[in-house]
Amino acid sequence: MSTYSGVASAWFLRFGAARRATLRLVCFPHAGGGASVFRQWADLVPESIExxxxxxxxxxxxxxxxxxxxxxxxxxxxxxxxxRELAGPVAFFGHSMGAVVAFEVARRLRGGAPVAVRRLFASAGPAPSARRSLGVHLRDDDGVVAYLRELGGGGAELLENPDIRELTLPMVRGDLRLIETYRYASGEPLTCPVTAIVGDRDHTFTTADARHWVVHTSAGLDVHSLPGGHFYLDDQADRLVPLLVERLLSC
Structure with a gap:
């Protein structure tokens, strides 16, 4: 059963008690996504990872x-x-838009923070310094839906339902506005390693794109490819999560 960290926290959704955890894997969703996409991961990690x-x-x-x-x-x-709510060693996983959000949060947490970021996993998301806006958030509703359909994933299918589309499209457009108006400001690289992960059929983020993350870390970059498109993680949790665990246990 899901519980929230701290007192009535809305920001962090926890999956299980994880009383023996010594490291926390904090996961940042894609544009239009929510925390529940990571729910099943709790069953695939050892007790030492929350x-x-x-x-x-x-x-x-x-x-x-x-x-x-x-x-x-x-x-x-x-x-x-x-x-306010976390302490000790953490790792960040961010998918697509979430990769940049995770990176910017990690940048802000260097030195003096109650947490220590051990590794950043950048999934299906271009490096901050290499991002280019497509202006999708400026398109009409049909244009936004068409773009999401190109990316694939279950969310695009749900938007075919008129009622769901009316409820969720403003949220999706807001997320797209956030990532498309983002401008990277140069600064010191992260001091933790970065692991970049791509879907081998994702035309928006290839292994060549993933290598650009190297400029954002002083601790090394490794790149991995898994079967699938932009939302490869929907079908590859049984391969993705063990990869994350292996990298975390080697920190």
């Missing part, structure tokens, strides 16, 4: 809250929640 999903406002249990469509504001909020 899986925590970051829940952005405007979806799932936070549906009634305004969507945050500015990267700086979102990072400010997540960093405050981390400092």
């Amino acid at each position: 899986v925590i999903g970051v829940q952005y406002p405007g979806r799932q249990n936070r549906y009634g809250e305004p969507v945050i469509d500015d990267m700086t504001v979102l990072v400010d909020e997540v960093v405050a929640a981390v400092n």
